[in-house]
Amino acid sequence: MSVDLTINSYFNEIKKKKISGTQCKECGRIHLPPRVICDHCKSQNLDIIELAGEGTLQAYSVVYVPNSKMVAAGFGRENPNCVGIVKMSEGPMVSAEIYGFDLSEPEKIKIGTSVKAKFIERGESVILAFEV
Amino acid sequence: MGNKKLGRGVAVVGAGMSKFGSFPGFTSRDIFVDAYKDLLTTVDKGIDPKDIEAFYLGNYSSDLFEGQAHLAPIIANWIGLSPIPAVRLEGACASSSVAFREGMIAIASGLYDIVLVGGIEKMTDLPISAVTDTLAxxxxxxxxxxxxxxxxxxYASMATAYMHAYGATPETFMKVGIKNHKHGSLNPKAQFGQKISEIMEIKRASAINKGKPAPTWETELDFLSDNKSNPLIAxxxxLYDCSPVSDGGAALLLVSEELAYQFTDHPIFVIGSGAASDGPLHARSSxxxxxxxxxxxDKAYEMAGVSASDVKLAEVHDCFTIAEIIATEDLGFFEEGKGGKAAEEGQTSRTGSKPINTSGGLKSKGHPVGASGAGQVVEVWKQLRGQAGDRQLSGNPDLGLTHNVGGTGQTCIVNIFERR
Structure with a gap:
């Protein structure tokens, strides 16, 4: 295989608590999760860069019927999990678990809130989440 | 790349579906037989099944739902159509619109004249947690x-983004559900044959029967705002913002324009079709x-040579109530941010200026994911032919549209239909 940046290599960097994206050398666009081919200009010429881990909340939900991985992690109707889409200060957006809001009043969660990366160790994996 | 047209015209001359619902003990094969037999009764001048040249089946995940893959030849054989080519198409919840489009393209290419398009999903065998994971x-x-x-x-995240951008409230979404349940109460094939008010009275009677205190809901919005009767999902x-878990099948007979009148005096022509794909929700501009x-x-309107204002009715992908509001904006029926208000004002009801989901939509009719797109075509076909029974729109509608989304929009197909 000639592909050195893979889905798994990204998560291996997350295990080291590094948010590793890519930046297109042709059009300058920054990708997170990292892309090997720029979806904007189609270039294959990208650099790996580290992102600072700061962003703002663009959309969110509080999930009362979680997927089975979240159920295994202890979430459910009595202990819902907050998910959101975060726009990184460098530009790209990611999906992630969000911590630090009072989930008993989901209507009070504010879009636009600044969040910072939080690495959660869960079993064998490390998850990139964000907290207020 | 300019405006692309079909190589030749394509018409729908038959459209059938099973009831949508929960059918324990029935496999996808059994359910599709029901849809196929219904289709055969709708071809006005009859169809000899021996004349069907190919079968395009939309199905999302019989592998995970039923432990059965390779479904197209299995179903083709079960309905007696072997050895014609039979292929299964997967585009998540848009699977049967993908199948429809491939069948349409095959006829337009000149390869076939008569094609069967189907959609099927059997979802209710699995416990809800496994259904959630399978859909995921x-x-x-x-x-x-x-x-x-x-x-x-x-979809809840799209809803919070929409609320933040345009000031909608949870009640805005509830009103979409109330409207679609009202429409579905007129559709004998719908999973929920009841208005929210009727469901509310059944639950009230049940509580009283069990010796519990009578619920104090006065309006449908009271019922829908109660955490007990309508629990938060996300x-x-x-709960009543979400389409249900469903079993169901739908079947369509597509023929070349030249042959259409051999099957019926009232064919419905596909005059526009557009499809697109995308990445995950977080990677989008909006x-x-x-x-x-x-x-x-845009592609469907361009091919058809019509605009949003020409569309008399649309079946749109309301897998969640917010999805219907966004659909009515994406299709150009209302300006961005105005779809919620239009729904609240009743503009999208059967008697409004732009009737949306007269079938009850996925919300009330049911959402057997691989069958939903073909089911949308069944409704538009019946409405354009004046055969929609109690829910028939007045004014002889002549132009209808279907909008079917796979995932959160990784796939979308829009088709436009015309009665001439």
């Missing part, structure tokens, strides 16, 4: 699902619209 495989597993998302969570989406839906709609 339509999203990006490492980047979205492993980040804690579920499908209700995705804020702000509650969280309050579905870019692939806008693109698919």
């Amino acid at each position: 495989t339509a999203a990006d597993i490492p980047y979205e699902v492993n980040a804690g998302f579920t499908f209700p969570g995705f 804020w702000p989406m509650r 969280l309050t619209s579905i870019p692939s839906a806008k693109l698919a709609a």
Whole structure:
């Protein structure tokens, strides 16, 4: 295989608590999760860069019927999990678990809130989440 | 690349469906037989099944739902159509619109004259947690699902973004559900044959029967705002904002324009079709619209030579109530941010200026995911032929549209139909 940046290599960097994206050398666009081919200009010429881990909340939900991985992690109707889409200060957006809001009043969660990366160790994996 | 047209015209001359609902003990094969037999009764001048040249079947995940793959030849054989080519198409919840489009393209190419298009899903054998996980495989597993998302969570996130951008409230979404349940109460094939008010009275009677205190709901909005009767699934989406888990099948007979009148004096022509794909929700330019839906709609309108204002009725992908509001904006029926208000004002009801989901939509009719797109065509076909029974629109509608989304918009297909 000639592909050195893979889905798994990204998560291996997350295990080291590094948010590793890519930046297109042709059009300058920054990708997170990292892309090997720029979806904007189609270039294959990208650099790996580290992102600072700061962003703002663009959309969110509080999930009362979680997927089975979240159920295994202890979430459910009595202990819902907050998910959101975060726009990184460098530009790209990611999906992630969000911590630090009072989930008993989901209507009070504010879009636009600044969040910072939080690495959660869960079993064998490390998850990139964000907290207020 | 300019405006592309079909190589030759394509018409729908038959359209049938099973009832949508929960059918324990019936496999997808059994359910599709019901839809296929219904289709055969709708071809006015009859069809000899020996003349069907190919079968395009939309199905999302019989592998995971039933432990059975390779479904197209299995179903083709079961309905007696072997050895014609039979292929299964998968585009998540848009699977049967993908199948429809491939069948349409095959006829337009000149390869076939008569094609059967189907859609089928048997979802209710699995427990709800396994259904949630199976549906989640339509999203990006490492980047979205492993980040804690579920499908209700995705659409709920679009809903919070929409509320933030345009000032909608949870009541805005509830009103879409109330409207679609009202429409579905007129559809004998719908999973929920009841208005929200009727469901409310059944629950009230049941509580009193069990010796519990009588609920104090006065209005449908009271019932829908009660955490007990309408629990939160993913804020702000509650149970009655979500389409149900369903079993169901639908079947369509597509023929070349030249042959259409051999089968009926009232064919319905496909005059526009558009399709697009996209990446995950977080990678999009907008969280309050579905870019692939806008693109698919633009292509369909361009091919048809019509605009949003010409469309008399539309079946849109209301897998969640927020999705219907966004759909009506993406299709150009209302300006961005105005779809919620239009729904609240009743503009999208059967008697409004732009009737949406006269069948009850996925919300009330049911959402057997691989059959939903073909089911939408069944409704538009019946409405354009004046055969929609109690829910028939007045004014002889002559132009209808279907909008079918796979995932959160990784796939979208829009088709436009005309009665001449």
